Amino acid sequence: MAGKVIFDENRCKGCELCTTVCPFNLVVMNKERINIKGYHPATVKDMDKCSGCASCAKICPDVVIKVEREK
Amino acid sequence: MAKELWKGNEAIAEAAIKSGCRFFFGYPITPQNEIPEYMSLRMPQEGGCFLQAESEVAAINMVYGAAGSGARVMTSSSSPGISLKQEGISYIAGAELPCVIVNIVRGGPGLGGIQPAQSDYYQACKGGGHGDYRLVVLAPSSVQEAVDLTQEAFDIADQYRMPVMIMGDGMIGQMMEPVEFREVAKRQLPDKEWATTGTKGKRKANVINSLFIDPAECEKHNNKLFAKYDEITKNEMRVEEYKLEGAEIVFVAYGTTARIVKNAINTLEKEGIKAGLIRPITLWPFPYASIEAAAEKANVKAFLTVEMSMGQMVDDVKIAASGKKPVHFYGRTGGMVPTPAAIVEQVKKILGGVK
Amino acid sequence: MAVIFEKTKALTDKTFHYCPGCTHGIIHRLVAEVLEELNLTDNAIGVAPVGCSVFAYDYFNCDMHEAAHGRAPAVATGIKRVHPDNAVFTYQGDGDLASIGCAEIVHAAMRGEKFTTIFVNNAIYGMTGGQMAPTTLIGQKATTAPLGRDENHAGLPLKVSEMLATIPKAVFVERVSVHDVKHINQAKKAIKKAFQLQMEGKGFTLVEVLSTCPTNWGKTPVESLKWLQENMMPYFPLGNFRTPEEV
Numbered sequence: 067m068a069g070k071v072i073f074d075e076n077r078c079k080g081c082e083l084c085t086t087v088c089p090f091n092l093v094v095m096n097k098e099r100i101n102i103k104g105y106h107p108a109t110v111k112d113m114d115k116c117s118g119c120a121s122c123a124k125i126c127p128d129v130v131i132k133v134e135r136e137k
Numbered sequence: 138m139a140k141e142l143w144k145g146n147e148a149i150a151e152a153a154i155k156s157g158c159r160f161f162f163g164y165p166i167t168p169q170n171e172i173p174e175y176m177s178l179r180m181p182q183e184g185g186c187f188l189q190a191e192s193e194v195a196a197i198n199m200v201y202g203a204a205g206s207g208a209r210v211m212t213s214s215s216s217p218g219i220s221l222k223q224e225g226i227s228y229i230a231g232a233e234l235p236c237v238i239v240n241i242v243r244g245g246p247g248l249g250g251i252q253p254a255q256s257d258y259y260q261a262c263k264g265g266g267h268g269d270y271r272l273v274v275l276a277p278s279s280v281q282e283a284v285d286l287t288q289e290a291f292d293i294a295d296q297y298r299m300p301v302m303i304m305g306d307g308m309i310g311q312m313m314e315p316v317e318f319r320e321v322a323k324r325q326l327p328d329k330e331w332a333t334t335g336t337k338g339k340r341k342a343n344v345i346n347s348l349f350i351d352p353a354e355c356e357k358h359n360n361k362l363f364a365k366y367d368e369i370t371k372n373e374m375r376v377e378e379y380k381l382e383g384a385e386i387v388f389v390a391y392g393t394t395a396r397i398v399k400n401a402i403n404t405l406e407k408e409g410i411k412a413g414l415i416r417p418i419t420l421w422p423f424p425y426a427s428i429e430a431a432a433e434k435a436n437v438k439a440f441l442t443v444e445m446s447m448g449q450m451v452d453d454v455k456i457a458a459s460g461k462k463p464v465h466f467y468g469r470t471g472g473m474v475p476t477p478a479a480i481v482e483q484v485k486k487i488l489g490g491v492k
Numbered sequence: 493m494a495v496i497f498e499k500t501k502a503l504t505d506k507t508f509h510y511c512p513g514c515t516h517g518i519i520h521r522l523v524a525e526v527l528e529e530l531n532l533t534d535n536a537i538g539v540a541p542v543g544c545s546v547f548a549y550d551y552f553n554c555d556m557h558e559a560a561h562g563r564a565p566a567v568a569t570g571i572k573r574v575h576p577d578n579a580v581f582t583y584q585g586d587g588d589l590a591s592i593g594c595a596e597i598v599h600a601a602m603r604g605e606k607f608t609t610i611f612v613n614n615a616i617y618g619m620t621g622g623q624m625a626p627t628t629l630i631g632q633k634a635t636t637a638p639l640g641r642d643e644n645h646a647g648l649p650l651k652v653s654e655m656l657a658t659i660p661k662a663v664f665v666e667r668v669s670v671h672d673v674k675h676i677n678q679a680k681k682a683i684k685k686a687f688q689l690q691m692e693g694k695g696f697t698l699v700e701v702l703s704t705c706p707t708n709w710g711k712t713p714v715e716s717l718k719w720l721q722e723n724m725m726p727y728f729p730l731g732n733f734r735t736p737e738e739v
Contacts, residue, residue, distance in 0.1 A: 070493060082513070087673050127515055127517030128507065
């Protein structure tokens, strides 16, 4: 697919709202990392499947996510 | 300009307009109603805005908004209404906004009465609202002085970025006297670079605020406010000294009461008793130095503070006299006005006691 | 690659102080995006009240006033009367607007003050620690209603939008929610409309946004979205209560 999401990891508070809206269930919490705030930050495990719909970015309360898409 | 007969409240309102005040937010309460009434007619004529708010609480917060937006703005009320404004006044002082607040004082506590009083001295000079702050408090003793001080109040407010209160008793607001609207001396006033106007993309965002969640920052802010208050004490303290030369009795009185005291002084003079008056024109900053100097003089036997209250300013007179001379008090309250004869009587009692 | 979504310039870079999953952050972003899209950031003056959004002046990249609890509509009145051509908005919570500031909001609406109010309803006092709000639901527990709100004791939750919609000069009143992407999009549309009508000088505009408070509701952020949907939306129905065409 054609999308890409970029997480400003240290802004993430680990609330998991973004994980509830992805149409392909791509957004997960990265249990292997702890960010500067002490949370497991959100991440995308399989970026190839991202459509760039920006749903995750729109529900993120902390403006963590930037979304790009191929033209 | 020839003198014209003006009612105190209306004269204050016109003086504000002549000082460039273009925004007025108020709420009806006796005995100051002529101020909002006058403003409601005059402001639109000058392209300004009069708005009758839903409460005194709202009115003072409209003042906060307008002052923060860079406008010359005023509100007026009387004692119970001024109580309601205290929260807003504290915020205005905290956020360092210039504005003028008129209090035409009536008797209290509670609903009290509608006749003249001076029982809001503590409220005006010793806090009123919460936190460490001051107001410049101007106390006119004639309608002319009310006009002059109103015009200057806006400049003082703008120069120091702080609220200024005109504290007149109900008598000043309600009586008519000859008035001349004079030009006040021009001050070099700072630009209001801090005002919210929209950034227009030309500067960083301005924030009007009194919140400092870090206690160290809050203390720093309070220290800054008080450095400013020291400056004002140096520059703006005003007092009238009347017949102090050789006086045995020194009155301390302000506003309407000071005029009654002058009458008593002249009566005493005819009877061979030398009395003088120290009249604070700024209740804050208070003229401690004048009283200290009088207390040092050998001819001064005692002070007599006269107020239309149960005794509020007398505390400051005692602080200034510092135990060097006795400080007596005579007051009427609840809207009662002291007579010259009663004041003369008090002096005779004091001198009898001293002799 | 084209950028589809990034942080609006109408927000500062400062990280929100809000608890994890609190939807205040979404609402802040929507307001800021609307300011940017309508080219109003340089022109806007916002008012941040007392409550969780007390630090809003740190987040919006425009001129701001902090205001005393409940007084934002009076402060905004003063600002807008001085600067009638600026975009003026208040951002108020339910304790601020529906309780202590009830008089100010009603009279600003009555006068048709030409500013926009964003009213965030999360049915609780957040900043002070979960006390009962005028919008707390019946049976909902709060630190000052430990057994749940009892209507015989504390009355029924106040429906602010419905109440304000009875005021002729409240020209735009809409209740929206931010519990999913579809509703977030609708919320943004309503906020945009409110600002557009303000700039057209139509009158008072208000958008009530149902919002979550995971911390004081005692729920996870994800559970909170569901709780909002299942409990708040039946009592506080979404929809438009006033548009200028009706006036």
